Amino acid sequence: GENVEQHPSTLSVQEGDSAVIKCTYSDSASNYFPWYKQELGKGPQLIIDIRSNVGEKKDQRIAVTLNKTAKHFSLHITETQPEDSAVYFCAASLVGGYQKVTFGTGTKLQVIP
Amino acid sequence: ETGVTQTPRHLVMGMTNKKSLKCEQHLGHNAMYWYKQSAKKPLELMFVYNFKEQTENNSVPSRFSPECPNSSHLFLHLHTLQPEDSALYLCASSQGLAGGGGRGYTFGSGTRLTVV
Numbered sequence: 001g002e003n004v005e006q007h008p009s010t011l012s013v014q015e016g017d018s019a020v021i022k023c024t025y026s027d028s029a030s031n032y033f034p035w036y037k038q039e040l041g042k043g044p045q046l047i048i049d050i051r052s053n054v055g056e057k058k059d060q061r062i063a064v065t066l067n068k069t070a071k072h073f074s075l076h077i078t079e080t081q082p083e084d085s086a087v088y089f090c091a092a093s094l095v096g097g098y099q100k101v102t103f104g105t106g107t108k109l110q111v112i113p
Numbered sequence: 114e115t116g117v118t119q120t121p122r123h124l125v126m127g128m129t130n131k132k133s134l135k136c137e138q139h140l141g142h143n144a145m146y147w148y149k150q151s152a153k154k155p156l157e158l159m160f161v162y163n164f165k166e167q168t169e170n171n172s173v174p175s176r177f178s179p180e181c182p183n184s185s186h187l188f189l190h191l192h193t194l195q196p197e198d199s200a201l202y203l204c205a206s207s208q209g210l211a212g213g214g215g216r217g218y219t220f221g222s223g224t225r226l227t228v229v
Binding site: 034042043044045046049089100101104105 | 153222
């Protein structure tokens with residue numbers, strides 16, 4: 001089955017700096033990679049996703065990159081703000097077939113004002 | 114409000130109690146899920162329903178019993194739980210299975226369960 005590893009488990013950055021969270025996956029058949037943000041007391045919320053036919057996707061201050069050959073993908077947050085503080089989860093799955101979504105263990109991001 | 118509503122938000126129950134968690138979505142999604150979230154562990158998939166039919170039971174103990182009367186409602190019935198079952202229980206829905214059909218999941222805010 002799929003295995004997703006996520007690093008780092010905790011990350012502290014100064015406000016305005018960039019943050020990068022990295023994930024690796026094991027199943028080369030996986031083709032859909034979403035990222036979720038979980039704020040305190042809330043459920044995870046989808047913030048960006050990428051399919052395997054795309055190498056990079058941006059949405060304002062967040063971007064995701066995917067390297068299919070190396071089987072890793074990363075979340076990039078630029079110009080971090082205190083409201084970016086949360087736990088971020090990556091995930092991998094296969095669209096078009098039935099496969100469980102496999103989540104990473106999460107990264108707790110703290111943005112220091 | 115995400116479109117997936119879970120009640121109650123918090124629940125404390127004794128090991129001999131019976132309680133139920135409720136999840137409701139009006140997003141028109143056809144798949145609904147129960148996940149367990151424990152500290153320092155990946156999200157654990159418990160059950161999957163597609164068009165109100167159970168398609169997956171991820172080796173969950175029988176003290177957890179799901180029910181899906183229609184595509185908009187999902188319940189998790191709890192009985193004779195153990196303290197290690199204390200966790201955040203998340204409900205999610207998606208349009209299509211397997212990663213949400215390429216559009217991800219919509220999660221509820223969860224029920225924080227404490228078993229005493």
